[in-house]
Amino acid sequence: MAHRLGGRRKNVKKGFQFTLMVVGASGTGRTTFVNTLCGNEVLSKKLCDNPDSAHIEEGIRIKPVTVELDEDGVRIALTIVDTPGFGDNIDNEFCFQEIMGYLERQYDDILAEESRIKRNPRFRDNRVHALLYFIAPTGHSLREIDIELMKRLSPRVNVIPVIGKADTCTPTELTDFKRRIMEDIDHYNIPIYNFPFDVEEDDEETVEENSELRALLPFAIVGSEEELTVNGRTIRGRQYPWGVVEVDNHQHSDFARLRSALLSSHLQDLKEITHDFLYENYRTEKLSRSADSPTVEDSAILPEDLATQSVRLKEEQLKREEEKLREIELKVQREITEKRQELLAKEEALRNLEARLAQAQESSN
Ligand SMILES: Nc1nc2c(ncn2[C@@H]2O[C@H](COP(=O)(O)OP(=O)(O)O)[C@@H](O)[C@H]2O)c(=O)[nH]1
Ligand SMILES: [Mg+2]
The missing domain is CATH 1.20.5 (Single alpha-helices involved in coiled-coils or other helix-helix interfaces)
Incomplete structure (x- = not known):
């Protein structure tokens, strides 16, 4: 982890690039989260009064958008990849394939670029460094579709589970919900990104920081595009008849801690795991697959x-x-x-x- 800080210092002037994907059922607050994270309306919210079509998302095709952020004086080019939210069962398999296809295509592009004799100077690395998986705030436990999706995507991307619209649960409900979710993730052996650390190798600070973040999993998210004034301070939050839920208040949500983990403390770690582990595994799988059937893959004979x-x-x-x-x-x-x-x-x-x-x-x- 020491070189994580070293790399950080070196890159401070130039800034960082980071790609984040958001996945989840329709209406779990993905769009609102992205706009809250970026501090402005990066993704447009659709206005829909008809409940029959409210879950249908217009853009089935995945379109990444890039924004420039300033994180404590450090420039970050953040690319957001929003994905179609899934609703009914008919859509689900299509969504899975769409998301998986997108992740693997970015790896294929790198693979092709690496094997070129002459490198393309304008080549863009579009690999996804973290995927936020939005769990609906049901207060029960994970649904089958949550388990399946996280299980399928985890080998290809750093999956970080979050609970969307967490202000719809009481603190006690939220604690129980979080516990049950982590029990399921454990039980089904889903290799999510759990802020890995090594007590032997890492310094005390890293161990402490990572175990704190791990204990918060899945992050309870509250998003809001509204600015409110509370005791003379301007904050982002949600106004209710009984009071205000503050997005950046640690007592109200884990939003601020997730934001700083993604854009600051764990940005480099997420990128390294993507390259050294997830991409490397994909590359090995892909190359051994083509070695098994050399006539078809190598000499490109049509069927x-x-x-x-x-x-x-x-x-x-x-x-x-x-x-x-x-x-x-x-x-x-x-x-x-x-x-x-x-x-x-x-x-x-x-x-x-x-x-x-x-x-x-x-x-x-
Ligand atoms: N209570 C609450 N509602 C939210 C939150 N985030 C979004 N919403 C609302 O939930 C609805 C769906 O949000 P949206 O961001 O469009 O969800 P998406 O379909 O996952 O992109 C909208 O009416 C939002 O205003 C939140 O943190 N708390
Ligand atoms: Mg949306």
């Missing part, structure tokens, strides 16, 4: 070509077999003719012998 080729080979083989059969047939026929002639000759000889015998008998009489 049509392969089919025609195999038909031609079979035809040639059949023809050769036919020729061999005809040869055998001719040989057998020749042998039969020879045998028949032999037989005829023997019959003739026999007939001659009989005639001679008959003659001899007649003359002796």
Whole structure:
């Protein structure tokens, strides 16, 4: 972890690039979170009065947007990748594939770039460094779809689970909900990003910081695009008849701690894990897959070509077999003719012998 700080200092002037993906069911507060994180309306909220179509998202295609942020004097080019929220079961498989396809395409681009002889100077690394998975604030436990999605995506990206719209739960409900979620994640062996640390290797500060963040998982998120004035201070929050929920107040939500982990303390770690571990695993899998079937992947023969080729080979083989059969047939026929002639000759000889015998008998009489 020491080199994390070193790398940070070196890059302070130039700034950092970071890519964050947000995934979750429709209405869990993804868009609001992104706009809260960036401090302005990066993603437009759709206005929809019709409950029948409220869950349908316009842009099914994933479109990343990049914003420039200033994080305590450090420039950060933050790319946000919003994904279509899923609603009913029919949409789900399509969403999974859309998200997975996007993640893997970014790895494929790097793989292709790495194998080029001449590097493209304008090449952009669009790999996703962290994925926030928004869990709906049901207060129960994880749904099957949450488990499946996190399980499928975790091998490809740093998944960080969060509870959206956490202000809809009471503090006690939230504590229980968090506990049950982590029990499920444990039980189903979902390899989420859990702020890894090594008590032996890392310094005390890192160990403490990471175990604190780990204990907060899944982060309870409150988002708001509204600015309110509370006791003369301007804050972002949500106004309720009984009071104000402050987005950046640690007592009200984990938003501020998640924000600083993503954009400051753990930015470098998330990027390193993406490159050294997740991308590396993908690369190995992909290369060993193509080594298993070299003819198809390496020489780029189209399936049509392969089919025609195999038909031609079979035809040639059949023809050769036919020729061999005809040869055998001719040989057998020749042998039969020879045998028949032999037989005829023997019959003739026999007939001659009989005639001679008959003659001899007649003359002796
Ligand atoms: N109570 C509460 N409501 C929220 C929060 N974030 C968003 N919302 C509301 O939930 C609805 C859906 O939010 P949106 O960000 O569009 O969700 P998305 O479909 O996941 O992008 C909107 O009416 C938001 O105003 C939150 O933190 N708390
Ligand atoms: Mg949205």
